[in-house]
Amino acid sequence: MSTQANTRIVLAARPQGRPKPGDFRIETVDVVQPGEGELLLQMLYLSLDPYMRGRMNATKSYAKPVEIDAVMEGGTVARVVRSRHPEFAEGDIVLSHSGWQSFALSDGVGLRKLDPAAAPVTTALGVLGMPGFTAYAGLLTIGQPKPGETVVVAAASGAVGSAVGQIARIKGARAVGIAGGAQKCAFVRDELGFDAVVDHRADDFAEQLQAACPDGIDIYFENVGGPVWDAVFPLLNDFARVPVCGLIAQYNVIADSGIDRLPTLMQQVLRRSLTIRGFIQREFVDQRPAFYRDMADWIASGQVRYREDIVDGIENAPQAFLGLLEGKNFGKLIVRVAGIP
Amino acid sequence: MSTQANTRIVLAARPQGRPKPGDFRIETVDVVQPGEGELLLQMLYLSLDPYMRGRMNATKSYAKPVEIDAVMEGGTVARVVRSRHPEFAEGDIVLSHSGWQSFALSDGVGLRKLDPAAAPVTTALGVLGMPGFTAYAGLLTIGQPKPGETVVVAAASGAVGSAVGQIARIKGARAVGIAGGAQKCAFVRDELGFDAVVDHRADDFAEQLQAACPDGIDIYFENVGGPVWDAVFPLLNDFARVPVCGLIAQYNVIADSGIDRLPTLMQQVLRRSLTIRGFIQREFVDQRPAFYRDMADWIASGQVRYREDIVDGIENAPQAFLGLLEGKNFGKLIVRVAGIP
Structure with a gap:
């Protein structure tokens, strides 16, 4: 040695x-x-x-x-x-x-x-570590999906997104994934069993997302930031919840100018009684034992798959x-x- | 007739x-x-x-x-x-x-x-109606003030703001009001008993607000929107809560251009685990009996005053x-x- x-x-x-x-x-x-x-x-x-x-x-x-x-x-x-x-x-x-x-x-x-x-x-x-727990704690504690609600998550083939959509379905909600490219979209739909998937690279991405969410969006699990937000935001229902755990698309942004979207955001937060809540999984440490138990069960039963x-x-x-x-x-x-x- | x-x-x-x-x-x-x-x-x-x-x-x-x-x-x-x-x-x-x-x-x-x-x-x-209940439900349910925390509210001499600050103090928090002009500021400090008050018309408003909040801001009860937000935002502590019940300063805004503040907002929501939550008081209708009882008691005891x-x-x-x-x-x-x- x-x-x-x-x-x-x-x-x-x-x-x-x-x-x-x-x-x-x-x-x-x-x-x-x-x-x-x-x-x-x-x-x-x-x-x-x-x-x-x-x-x-x-x-x-x-x-x-x-x-x-x-x-x-x-x-x-x-x-x-x-x-x-x-x-x-x-x-x-x-x-x-x-x-x-x-x-x-x-x-x-x-x-x-x-x-x-x-x-x-x-x-x-x-899936049994930090990314899986981020999905579990953020979706269940902040998102609080109810049966029949629509949950949207981006990077849906990734570590966090794939768990978010599958847990949403276990809780009876409708899972709509966003991914980049045909291969990832097929995986999200066919292997992970999301109800719908939209390719964010499509020219008509916003229209496709709207079509995939005919009843609007009740939970948007925000783990990417950037352009996806502009397509999601108009679809948020009254009382929608937005757990924010990552903004990968914005991490490299230095400064922004153009239209200031903040006033519109706050107006809609008010008009639609939206909740936007940043979090890190550490905050929910007391839920870890339940996570390990639930997630191990879901993997064993095939309800949660991972790549x-x-x-x-x-x-x-x-x-x-x-x-x-x-x-x-x-x-x-x-x-x-x-x-x- | x-x-x-x-x-x-x-x-x-x-x-x-x-x-x-x-x-x-x-x-x-x-x-x-x-x-x-x-x-x-x-x-x-x-x-x-x-x-x-x-x-x-x-x-x-x-x-x-x-x-x-x-x-x-x-x-x-x-x-x-x-x-x-x-x-x-x-x-x-x-x-x-x-x-x-x-x-x-x-x-x-x-x-x-x-x-x-x-x-x-x-x-x-x-004080015993919709504005008082807006303050009560928004502050207690979304804001959840804890003893020693700092609560900031604008329009502090108004119907909602005056109740927010006084309820915050009843719950052991520190109340910092924002108001326009010397007369209203004196009222907020001397009659309503806020711990500090800042005049938003002052040239150095942002510096004064910072000085009035040496431990940062744990709850910002947002009932005005507009320029006050820019002074409050940098002072929000980790895990701060922002109940949003009104944006009076923005109601007349038609469009905004310039620096886009949305990416910075979302970055800080993530980094500081902030909660931003729009609401209307109707949502909390089950708390009305408790409100009528508590508020009547507080008015009777002189803990809540109104104008x-x-x-x-x-x-x-x-x-x-x-x-x-x-x-x-x-x-x-x-x-x-x-x-x-």
Whole structure:
């Protein structure tokens, strides 16, 4: 072990608008051995998620920005390769938040042991992890879907969107997905079982969305922002709820000018008694046990399906992440850092 | 009675932007006598409220617009002058929604008998009526003030704003009012007991508001819209709540251009986990009994005070209403249509 190298990806520069490969830097450093009470983790999988774009900015947010020259943040599935910690043994597989690197030390705080026999360990980064829980908590607590209501979600083939639509259907609501391209749309409709799907790349996207929502929209689960909003907004029904968990299409926007849409937004918030509510899943931590139980049941019964898009090699994480921001992934984007031996 | 005339004010034209006197027309028509099961009401007081501006537009809203040539809508306190209805007697004083006119027929539906001995009957249009209930339901249900939190409300000397701040203080929160001019500010601070008040006409309004909210803003009760929002928005804390019940400063806006504030709004909704929630008080009808009980207690104990601005004569309603839209009233604006004999 002592001769092993840690390959890590650090933030080289804060992006101006759209990130570019040069905003990241790959480094190779020696693996540090654990002290008493510590353990050494070897990353098996790294999760790539839209929220990471926000951490690259210096702007105030619910989480601290990644510092320049610091390792990029991220959720990981790792194997304990050396333990001097009483609660972990070599060979344990854990969920950790070790970031974009192949090895990391841990004092055990915040780790969650995974049972590879219960579910593929990658699901702890997706449908049974943070993205799945974001969908679950945001939809059920803020969205509160009722039978017969219409739920719309964008990035519907992605980690969060796919869970939102399927949970909506389990609760008796009608799920309308938005996705980019024929392949993803077919997957959302045929594999995930959404009631309808609309391609946001279509010239007549807004008209198609309206046709797919003949009774209007009761819940719009906002995880993309940008142009989709303009098509969704006029369709929101009285008392519609808009949980906001991500704005990937806006993360790279520097400034906006033109028509000021804020007064219209507020007028409609008032006239239609709309609820717009930003959230992060951490806020709903008390619902996690119910989530793990429900979601495991739904996966077992086939009511929730998921798709993973796995890229090999930590050195490919920056390029994969840039693709994620442009919707190039197809399913939950995960980097395989090392194979399970 | 049969020789009496009904003076009524109808919508003559839909305003383009700011309403003008010519958008209203005064008419005099014969009073119609009640048929079986009906009663004739003589208006004593007419409530003038900002929401009426919205009803002058043809735009879709939570309520139907007033039709051209139809009587302007409005809450009224009236006396039963002739009754052919078993549940009402001549001389009863009732709360009705009879609009801008001196007489009206009713079938009794939606009327609420008032006890003039229990409280001045005008309070049924203000602190013990729709505006007071708007403050109560919006602040407690959506705002959910906690001890030590900071609650900001504009139009703080008005019917809704004055109740919001005083209820916030009863719940242990810090109340910061916004009002226009030294006289109203003094009233809000000295008579209503707000913790701080800021004059929105001051050149350094935004700086003064920031200084008045050293711990940020946890609840902004939005009942005005317009420029105040820009000063409030940067001060909203994580998990802040924004109940939206009125946008009087925007009711006359036709179109907006310049910087598009929507992307920034949504980014901050996400980053700060904000809640923005439009509402109308009708939605919370099940809380009305609690409201009547609590508010009557608070008025009796002196914890809630109120101010009325009474204008004489139904013919003066249009001018008084135009003044309301410009903040010229000082307290709950009410038209005295007829004296209590």
